[in-house]
Amino acid sequence: MISLKNVDVFYGKIHALRRASLHVRRGEIVALIGANGAGKTTLLSTISGLLRPAPGGRIDLAPATGGACPGLRGAGSAAKSGGDGGAKPAFAAERIDLTRRSPDRIVRLGVSHVPEGRQVWGPMSVADNILLGSYCRTGRAARAQAAEDMAELYRMFPVLEERSDQMAGTLSGGEQQMLAIARALMARPRLLLLDEPGMGLAPTVTREIFRHIVDLRDRFELTVLLVEQNARSALQIADRGYVLETGRIVLQGPAEELLANRDVQRAYLGRDLDS
Amino acid sequence: MDFASILQYLISGLTVGATYGLTALGFTIIYNTTGIINFAQGEFVMLGGMFSVFFLNVTGLPLPLAVAAAVAATVAVGAFIERCTIRPVKHPTLIQLIIVTIGVSIVIRGLAMLVWGKDTFALPAFTGETPLRFLGATILPQNLWILGITLVLLAALKRFFAGTMFGRAMLACSHNKKAAYLSGIDVQRMVLFSFMLSAFIGSVGGAILAPITMASYDRGILLGLKGFAACILGGLGNPFGAAAGGLILGVLESFGAGFVSSAYKDAFAFLILLGLLFVRPSGLFGKSAATRA
Numbered sequence: 001m002i003s004l005k006n007v008d009v010f011y012g013k014i015h016a017l018r019r020a021s022l023h024v025r026r027g028e029i030v031a032l033i034g035a036n037g038a039g040k041t042t043l044l045s046t047i048s049g050l051l052r053p054a055p056g057g058r059i060d061l062a063p064a065t066g067g068a069c070p071g072l073r074g075a076g077s078a079a080k081s082g083g084d085g086g087a088k089p090a091f092a093a094e095r096i097d098l099t100r101r102s103p104d105r106i107v108r109l110g111v112s113h114v115p116e117g118r119q120v121w122g123p124m125s126v127a128d129n130i131l132l133g134s135y136c137r138t139g140r141a142a143r144a145q146a147a148e149d150m151a152e153l154y155r156m157f158p159v160l161e162e163r164s165d166q167m168a169g170t171l172s173g174g175e176q177q178m179l180a181i182a183r184a185l186m187a188r189p190r191l192l193l194l195d196e197p198g199m200g201l202a203p204t205v206t207r208e209i210f211r212h213i214v215d216l217r218d219r220f221e222l223t224v225l226l227v228e229q230n231a232r233s234a235l236q237i238a239d240r241g242y243v244l245e246t247g248r249i250v251l252q253g254p255a256e257e258l259l260a261n262r263d264v265q266r267a268y269l270g271r272d273l274d275s
Numbered sequence: 276m277d278f279a280s281i282l283q284y285l286i287s288g289l290t291v292g293a294t295y296g297l298t299a300l301g302f303t304i305i306y307n308t309t310g311i312i313n314f315a316q317g318e319f320v321m322l323g324g325m326f327s328v329f330f331l332n333v334t335g336l337p338l339p340l341a342v343a344a345a346v347a348a349t350v351a352v353g354a355f356i357e358r359c360t361i362r363p364v365k366h367p368t369l370i371q372l373i374i375v376t377i378g379v380s381i382v383i384r385g386l387a388m389l390v391w392g393k394d395t396f397a398l399p400a401f402t403g404e405t406p407l408r409f410l411g412a413t414i415l416p417q418n419l420w421i422l423g424i425t426l427v428l429l430a431a432l433k434r435f436f437a438g439t440m441f442g443r444a445m446l447a448c449s450h451n452k453k454a455a456y457l458s459g460i461d462v463q464r465m466v467l468f469s470f471m472l473s474a475f476i477g478s479v480g481g482a483i484l485a486p487i488t489m490a491s492y493d494r495g496i497l498l499g500l501k502g503f504a505a506c507i508l509g510g511l512g513n514p515f516g517a518a519a520g521g522l523i524l525g526v527l528e529s530f531g532a533g534f535v536s537s538a539y540k541d542a543f544a545f546l547i548l549l550g551l552l553f554v555r556p557s558g559l560f561g562k563s564a565a566t567r568a
């Protein structure tokens with residue numbers, strides 16, 4: 001679905017991402033773990049176009065299949081196991097380079113980013129927040145579909161429907177996270193980038209959010225790149241994982257392997273409280 | 276002081292206040308999408324009046340078309356300002372952009388003086404000058420035009436911001452720009468549009484006021500300042516506070532001129548503003564600073 005090759009990102013002189021390479025296959029949930037300041041947010045923001053990488057790196061997105069928007073429900077679980085290794089050559093011919101595109105173009109290409117700290121529009125209503133997520137879907141048919149998606153998301157997150165007239169800023173942290181995810185899904189992404197959805201939430205709420213992520217992947221045929229400091233719960237729902245340390249990817253592998261890895265356990269799993 | 280003169284001051288205060296309110300609304304729209312205080316806002320009002328006179332007298336368009344052309348020309352100026360002086364600034368800070376708008380306002384005023392000279396020009400009233408009597412006070416038809424058009428604009432703006440995707444997207448830019456980008460909103464286009472919308476509102480205000488106060492190249496400075504005062508009075512960032520602030524300012528000014536002395540008319544606005552800022556720094560209708568952070 002997406003592959004990064006040798007991506008470097010600088011903030012002025014600070015070298016925040018060093019020759020990072022990573023890929024996510026269609027239907028996968030991939031976890032990106034790392035300590036504070038490792039560069040996780042930088043990596044996601046570079047994919048979504050908020051940051052420009054230094055020249056030389058590549059970020060390639062697979063084109064949408066069959067031209068049509070991905071359906072709501074469907075072959076989610078089949079897609080999960082599919083695409084082993086074969087995905088990259090399949091889209092090598094007409095992959096889309098993201099490194100020079102603006103964030104709104106990237107959303108239109110099917111990549112939605114749920115930013116760190118949720119970033120809902122606090123003074124606007126919950127319903128308006130969700131609705132604006134579909135801003136990029138224009139045309140009568142697309143608007144009708146967006147309305148259906150909104151109803152579907154309300155069914156998944158009933159609490160958002162109950163609070164639809166309330167100002168988004170008055171929601172609890174967990175509700176705001178659900179709202180931020182629902183807003184991102186209204187753009188009908190193929191690839192969802194999630195930045196620390198569990199940040200600042202009680203472990204039970206985090207678990208609920210993570211259950212939703214798996215469920216959403218299946219229902220919306222999503223591919224997910226998930227950033228978390230809470231490495232255990234992230235790796236438990238992920239297929240594969242990457243470990244980022246001071247801007248470098250130092251380790252990668254299937255989620256079970258990372259969970260069993262001594263170094264990972266010592267550095268990232270020891271501090272987990274909810275286990 | 277009899278009732279008729281009080282009513283008279285109220286009417287002229289509301290009329291002038293409506294223009295302050297429209298100017299203040301222009302400030303608010305740009306401020307809300309970008310955080311910039313656009314000090315060229317008063318020039319939009321000036322251009323609305325001057326272009327109307329120009330299109331009427333020089334190109335000979337009938338009055339309604341001349342006003343429409345003036346508004347369109349000012350909107351084009353607004354778009355030009357954003358594209359050519361705001362957008363090209365690399366990694367700008369807000370202060371830099373605000374200073375750019377001050378520079379732009381000086382340039383516009385200078386150009387207007389070069390092209391049109393220092394004279395004041397009259398625009399004919401939209402529907403005649405025959406005054407209407409109302410409870411002993413006199414109302415010009417133009418007063419009714421000003422109040423009516425202001426109300427219509429206010430209602431249309433309310434609908435635009437609360438009822439359309441585009442309007443909501445502009446609001447979203449003001450509340451959280453990063454989230455706007457990430458939801459596929461073209462923030463640059465919203466900024467451009469906010470300048471055009473502000474120019475539209477400012478120039479309409481200028482065109483409808485010109486028959487009462489005349490138009491000249493330097494009308495923008497004081498109107499801009501009064502509009503800004505109205506903004507602060509109503510609470511910066513609140514569109515309806517801005518409109519209300521304008522009306523309140525206009526009425527207080529008119530009573531001040533009537534009861535004290537018209538020589539101090541312009542000072543009243545700023546005295547009121549200073550007084551209010553001591554008591555309520557966030558404005559009459561503003562939220563306290565803590566909740567906006």
Ligand SMILES: Nc1ncnc2c1ncn2[C@@H]1O[C@H](COP(=O)(O)OP(=O)(O)OP(=O)(O)O)[C@@H](O)[C@H]1O
Nearest residue numbers: 011014016034035036037038039040041042043229
């Ligand atoms: N806007 C910025 N300007 C300068 N340096 C920055 C900026 N944003 C991030 N950095 C630096 O880049 C590095 C990576 O930051 P980043 O936010 O990507 O880390 P992170 O892994 O997301 O951390 P956290 O877990 O705290 O969210 C850090 O050293 C940080 O100080």
Ligand SMILES: [Mg+2]
Nearest residue numbers: 040041042116
């Ligand atoms: Mg981060």
